[in-house]
Amino acid sequence: MLINISRIRPDFLPVACPLCHLTFCGDHRLPLEHKCSQWTQASKDVVQCSECQHLIQSPIHEKLTQEQALEKHKKSKCQLYLYPPHNNISKIDRQCTVKGCRDIDPRVGPVHCNGCDQDFCLKHRHPASHGCQSLDTEEQRKIDRRLAAQEKLAKTFVPQPPKKRKIITAVPVKSKNGGMVELMKIKSQAKGSANVPASSRIYIYVQGPKESKVELQSVYFDKKNSVGKALDAIADMCKVNNKNNTISPSDPERLELYKCPDMALLNKSDPLEKALKNLDTVLLERQGSLSVEEVDEEE
Known part of the structure; x- marks a missing residue:
């Protein structure tokens, strides 16, 4: 108006x-x-x-x-x-x-x-x-209104609990830490395709899933290959049934590669030279077989 x-x-x-x-x-x-x-x-x-x-x-x-x-x-x-x-x-x-x-x-x-x-x-x-007494009354009225509004908000908007994130509990693996001597040793023992040029090889340790009972093995792959291609090769090496092409990403039977000892999940589309380095240890395991722990996001 x-x-x-x-x-x-x-x-x-x-x-x-x-x-x-x-x-x-x-x-x-x-x-x-x-x-x-x-x-x-x-x-x-x-x-x-x-x-x-x-x-x-x-x-x-x-x-x-x-x-x-x-x-x-x-x-x-x-x-x-x-x-x-x-x-x-x-x-x-x-x-x-x-x-x-x-x-x-x-x-x-x-x-x-x-x-x-x-x-x-x-x-x-x-x-x-003139210091009117009505000012005190009005101020108290404002305080009462503010408290009533805060009480109403507290009842309306219930605080949400902190979000949880899932982490994989570390799995005991026979991880090795070494330098030049260890690298020379793994090069003499590692298994892999002879077609991979020596300059393009990446040497890692692999531990198979529980169902395979495969102990720690030293292998090499072409560092230009993807993590997904290495996963398929490791599954064949451990003689486990790989159904990744036919099951959903959330299926507990899905095979995944984890970097040890922090159990970081490797992205299958990444090249090996980006995801790993020489002498790293990886674990092949079904995602439903790992222990998952929920922790607060604030931690």
């Missing part, structure tokens, strides 16, 4: 009538608008200033017209010819509740605060200016 700001004006309530000294709202502050009982007794040469909204009356001895008196009044910044004069305005009984303040305008009157049910001058009319 659009609001025409130009039509908004401040309205200080209540407003005291300078004639009958009663208080009225902004729309009924003028004598004729509230049928003032003292208007008939007032001089008919009184005129209202359009800027300050006060009644204006020129002194009799100056013999000014209403227009001249009004013009002089405006030039004096609305100080001259006020009717009735300041010293004739009855003192307002109600004073500003702020201790020591005597600034209630006798022409405007006190401003009533609904929060604490007290009267104040224009300067102290805002709740924050």
